[in-house]
Amino acid sequence: MTVQIENVTAGYGKVTILKDISIKIPSGQICALLGPNGSGKTTLMRCINALLKPCHGQILIAGQNIAQMSRSRIARAVGVVPQSSQTAFPFSVIEMVLMGGVSRFKTWSAPGAQDKRKARLVCAEAGIGHLADKSYHELSGGQQQLVMLARALFQETPVLLLDEPTSHLDFYNQHKMMNLVRDTIKRKNATALITLHDPNLVMSYCDSAALLKEGRLIASGPVKTVLTDTNLQTAFGDNIQIDITSRGMYVVVPKQPDYRPAKEPTACAEL
Numbered sequence: 001m002t003v004q005i006e007n008v009t010a011g012y013g014k015v016t017i018l019k020d021i022s023i024k025i026p027s028g029q030i031c032a033l034l035g036p037n038g039s040g041k042t043t044l045m046r047c048i049n050a051l052l053k054p055c056h057g058q059i060l061i062a063g064q065n066i067a068q069m070s071r072s073r074i075a076r077a078v079g080v081v082p083q084s085s086q087t088a089f090p091f092s093v094i095e096m097v098l099m100g101g102v103s104r105f106k107t108w109s110a111p112g113a114q115d116k117r118k119a120r121l122v123c124a125e126a127g128i129g130h131l132a133d134k135s136y137h138e139l140s141g142g143q144q145q146l147v148m149l150a151r152a153l154f155q156e157t158p159v160l161l162l163d164e165p166t167s168h169l170d171f172y173n174q175h176k177m178m179n180l181v182r183d184t185i186k187r188k189n190a191t192a193l194i195t196l197h198d199p200n201l202v203m204s205y206c207d208s209a210a211l212l213k214e215g216r217l218i219a220s221g222p223v224k225t226v227l228t229d230t231n232l233q234t235a236f237g238d239n240i241q242i243d244i245t246s247r248g249m250y251v252v253v254p255k256q257p258d259y260r261p262a263k264e265p266t267a268c269a270e271l
């Protein structure tokens with residue numbers, strides 16, 4: 001399903017955060033959302049998931065305006081992996097994953113044996129099969145992120161929104177998660193928008209990228225056209241550049257590893 005973000009302006013109360021954002025993500029593609037802290041990435045995710053209503057513009061999923069879709073229809077179309085998720089009740093991992101299927105289950109009916117088998121399979125794919133019967137509360141931050149990914153994969157939606165899904169993961173699991181996401185999107189011809197802070201993960205796994213700064217879109221399109229020295233420096237400042245390793249890989253690195261930004265006077269400094 002194609003996701004179209006058309007001229008979206010949105011914010012909280014009277015404060016405008018996103019200004020005139022337009023991005024198109026075709027089926028079968030992963031688009032990375034990049035930008036400094038506070039640039040509006042999560043706010044855009046909230047708009048696509050219809051948790052926040054834009055004050056201008058529209059969001060279309062498979063050509064349909066989400067403003068006209070019911071909550072359950074959106075749940076069947078859009079799966080979300082949030083930055084972090086807590087629950088008030090001591091659910092097990094498998095129960096958390098099964099909750100991803102709620103929009104598919106018949107009203108008041110419990111998940112069947114086939115659903116449970118499938119949920120365990122998805123847990124195994126995400127590398128958390130051995131944790132399936134543990135309490136979600138007792139897991140580490142990274143293990144909880146893998147559970148949230150398994151839940152979104154179990155939900156089997158044609159659109160996936162992933163908000164910094166790798167932030168708590170070790171190096172191996174970051175790549176495992178990105179491989180799994182890429183594999184799923186390509187196999188199911190689904191569509192993903194993924195917030196990432198590491199441009200190198202964007203280069204390795206994403207088809208396109210959208211670069212935000214202070215709520216405005218600096219660039220969007222194929223990864224190679226967006227991740228350029230000029231665009232990265234506009235977004236993140238001077239001390240960033242693209243380099244080529246001895247094996248011919250493009251990597252994003254600091255220009256000077258020992259670089260120190262100029263000190264700004266702070267209230268504490270005056271004390």
Ligand SMILES: Nc1ncnc2c1ncn2[C@@H]1O[C@H](COP(=O)(O)OP(=O)(O)OP(=O)(O)O)[C@@H](O)[C@H]1O
Binds near residue numbers: 035037044
């Ligand atoms: N619920 C809210 N109410 C008011 N302002 C908010 C709310 N959530 C976020 N903001 C503000 O909106 C701006 C963008 O925040 P957002 O979380 O979208 O940024 P982000 O790019 O996802 O940041 P990060 O990379 O740090 O996660 C920030 O200035 C933030 O303070």
